[in-house]
Amino acid sequence: MTDPGFVVAGYTITALVITAYAASLRARMRRADPTRSLRNRDG
Amino acid sequence: MTGWRSRLGQLTDLATVGALGTLGYLALVVAPPDAVQGDAQRLMYLHVPVAWLAYLSFGVTALASLLYLVPATRSLRWDLLAGASAEIGVVFTGLTILLGSIWARPVWGVWWTWDARLVTTAVLFFLFLGYLALRQVPAAPHVRARRAAVAGLVAVTDVPVVHLSVIWWRTLHQQPTVLNPELNPQIHGVMATTLLWGVVAFTLLYVTLLRHRYRLAGLEEQREELLLHQAVLERRGIAADPLVPVLSDAQSLPDTQTLSEAQR
Numbered sequence: 118m119t120d121p122g123f124v125v126a127g128y129t130i131t132a133l134v135i136t137a138y139a140a141s142l143r144a145r146m147r148r149a150d151p152t153r154s155l156r157n158r159d160g
Numbered sequence: 161m162t163g164w165r166s167r168l169g170q171l172t173d174l175a176t177v178g179a180l181g182t183l184g185y186l187a188l189v190v191a192p193p194d195a196v197q198g199d200a201q202r203l204m205y206l207h208v209p210v211a212w213l214a215y216l217s218f219g220v221t222a223l224a225s226l227l228y229l230v231p232a233t234r235s236l237r238w239d240l241l242a243g244a245s246a247e248i249g250v251v252f253t254g255l256t257i258l259l260g261s262i263w264a265r266p267v268w269g270v271w272w273t274w275d276a277r278l279v280t281t282a283v284l285f286f287l288f289l290g291y292l293a294l295r296q297v298p299a300a301p302h303v304r305a306r307r308a309a310v311a312g313l314v315a316v317t318d319v320p321v322v323h324l325s326v327i328w329w330r331t332l333h334q335q336p337t338v339l340n341p342e343l344n345p346q347i348h349g350v351m352a353t354t355l356l357w358g359v360v361a362f363t364l365l366y367v368t369l370l371r372h373r374y375r376l377a378g379l380e381e382q383r384e385e386l387l388l389h390q391a392v393l394e395r396r397g398i399a400a401d402p403l404v405p406v407l408s409d410a411q412s413l414p415d416t417q418t419l420s421e422a423q424r
Binding site: 120121123124126127128130131134135138139142143145146149150 | 180184187188197198199200202203206207210251254255258259262263265266365369372373375376379380382383
């Protein structure tokens with residue numbers, strides 16, 4: 118791999134890690150949100 | 161969440177995305193390649209801010225742990241904040257090691273070496289991974305909080321060791337560029353501006369992630385309390401109120417107010 122290849126890999130991995138962590142927070146928040154059941158119950 | 165808080169939160173989210181995008185442009189387009197390392201040095205604009213974010217996370221964990229242990233300021237909110245910040249710290253310590261490894265391959269010729277800076281950083285990662293595992297051990301909230309606070313304060317002692325490792329021992333890793341003992345930054349011009357911008361962008365990212373992670377910690381705590389409450393009711397042979405959904409289903413929980421109203 119050339120130097121630019123390592124740079125691209127580093128920036129891509131960082132973007133992926135940040136996106137994946139943010140997405141996991143969003144999903145866990147949705148699962149834990151207590152108001153969700155009320156919305157579901159009320160239709 | 162009140163309206164202005166929600167708007168401020170959205171503004172922080174947007175500012176974070178903008179700051180990270182600008183960092184990408186500065187680091188990959190505006191900043192010149194290094195005279196010695198060439199393009200590989202561009203990884204510094206991520207590696208250093210990511211490491212800073214990890215230090216900051218563990219610093220906040222230590223501060224919140226201390227505030228929990230001091231009787232005058234004791235509150236479970238500090239414990240939740242400490243846990244939330246530590247999780248972010250672990251993610252970004254892992255990323256620091258990964259980015260360091262990717263940078264080391266073209267510059268040092270190896271992905272990993274048993275260098276003092278690398279080893280102490282790996283130790284930091286595992287210490288806080290252990291801290292997060294300890295938080296999962298079932299216990300009463302204040303027992304868990306006390307254990308975690310002590311563990312957090314012990315684990316954070318590795319942060320200065322990581323930072324000073326390149327001064328204390330002979331290492332392959334370079335000396336501190338900005339926060340060196342002489343406080344004489346060895347970086348100038350566009351490179352310095354880009355690095356500083358990176359630190360600002362990743363600090364904003366930390367604030368954004370912590371805001372969401374802290375809120376999640378509150379919701380999870382609430383869910384645990386409801387599960388416990390439901391278990392106590394079942395044990396006493398009290399039929400669950402039809403307003404209260406099956407609490408083993410984590411996706412369908414009422415909020416505390418609804419539960420207490422239902423039991424009245």
